[in-house]
Amino acid sequence: MVGEKSGKVTRFAVIPRDGIIIKLFSVIIAAYNVESYLDEALESLLNQNLNFTRYIEIIIVNDGSQDSTLLIANEWSVRYPNNIKVIDQENSGVSSARNAGLKIANGRYVNFMDGDDKLENNVLLEIKMFFERNANIKIAKIPLKLFEAKTGPHGLNKVFTKPEEIVNIEKSPNKIFAHIASTFILREVLINNRLNFEVGRKYGEDLALVAKLVENEKQFGLINNVYYMYRARNAADSAMDSSRSNPETYIPNAEMMIQLIQQHLHTDKKIDKWLQTLIMYDLAWKIKRNELPFEADEQWYEKYLEKVTDILQFIDDDVIDSQSHIKWIEKEAIKSIKYSGKWPDYKKISATQL
Known part of the structure; x- marks a missing residue:
């Protein structure tokens, strides 16, 4: 052509x-x-x-x-x-x-x-x-x-x-x-x-x-x-639907994000805003809910929490706040994970923000 x-x-x-x-x-x-x-x-x-x-x-x-x-x-x-x-x-x-x-x-x-x-x-x-x-x-x-x-x-x-x-x-x-x-x-x-x-x-x-x-x-x-x-789909059987209810997708997805961060890391140990936004948009879908749509053992939760906390160290607060597809309490919960390394208590966050 x-x-x-x-x-x-x-x-x-x-x-x-x-x-x-x-x-x-x-x-x-x-x-x-x-x-x-x-x-x-x-x-x-x-x-x-x-x-x-x-x-x-x-x-x-x-x-x-x-x-x-x-x-x-x-x-x-x-x-x-x-x-x-x-x-x-x-x-x-x-x-x-x-x-x-x-x-x-x-x-x-x-x-x-x-x-x-x-x-x-x-x-x-x-x-x-x-x-x-x-x-x-x-x-x-x-x-x-x-x-x-x-x-x-x-x-x-x-x-x-x-x-x-x-x-x-x-x-x-x-x-x-x-x-x-x-x-x-x-x-x-x-x-x-x-x-x-x-x-x-x-x-x-x-x-x-x-x-x-x-x-x-x-x-x-x-x-x-x-x-x-x-x-x-009327039947919740798409790849996207199944991925959000399958614990086997969560940790590999987080590891992929960590790999992306490492590949794009600058000498000041930061990544560009566009990559922060890209990662945060995807990650928020996984961690915005206070209950995951499946049950996993304590070891799984600890490992996933560790991965998520590692990722959030490279995401600026203003990038978290800019996510329009999540509620303010979910943004506060994500920042709570970033700084505490613990799963958030939604009731506690709500009380402190009122």
Whole structure:
């Protein structure tokens, strides 16, 4: 693909490479037991206000599904053999599936849409026009809109304050937001920097990759008023739902955050505000509640508390206070953990703040 400049606008032309037609977009779908949702996801891509045949490649990676996901994917591939590819692999996790899709992707820009979500019809056209106007920007994000069990805008959308914005993360660290499925990335950025998803991680794979992307690029676009449709399932069986109720995800996720901190630690033993914000947003979902949705032994709680306390030593109080998705008492509880190294007494915190 090459860029044809017209004034200040770069227009992308699709050209063959080694006999392969290069698409503008490669949408990589890691699919695990999504038979009830996959048709809807694919229809949202087929119905984009953009020529599907010319511009869009879909790579469905069946990650060892136990249902009819693979059958549905293959049926779509037969219908659109020049646009839809299917990879079938043993269950290895979403990171492995996304990496497998990226290896065979040919699009100029890649997106990692989840198999139970969808895109509004005008998304890819708006993304295309954004990149044409801003040829030096290599990453773009769009807001999320919930549907099914919950409806309305996602809490992450607070970073979208303008119709369109170029964010320099060092100047606006509060604009960081870790949701890779609503992000569109120049494929060369991933390939040239050898960036991929960490295999084996049950939760937090988005966070780790976003940190690497931001460290490399420092800037990205925010495009408002076109939406990634995020399914809040009626059946609480999504990867996000299961991760919050599975104790096996908590400590590895905390260890991943500690690893990120160590990788980005400056000589003054601090990390950048954007990384603090990124980590704090994710961590708050885990520790904001006064009761975890599972039972674990005392040794587990002690180990997790130790990890969380270590992380919070690198998070400034103003970053904790800036988290809009948690209540003030939860912010005070998190600061209590930071300074005491103990699980907080919510009643005591409430009394001292009144």
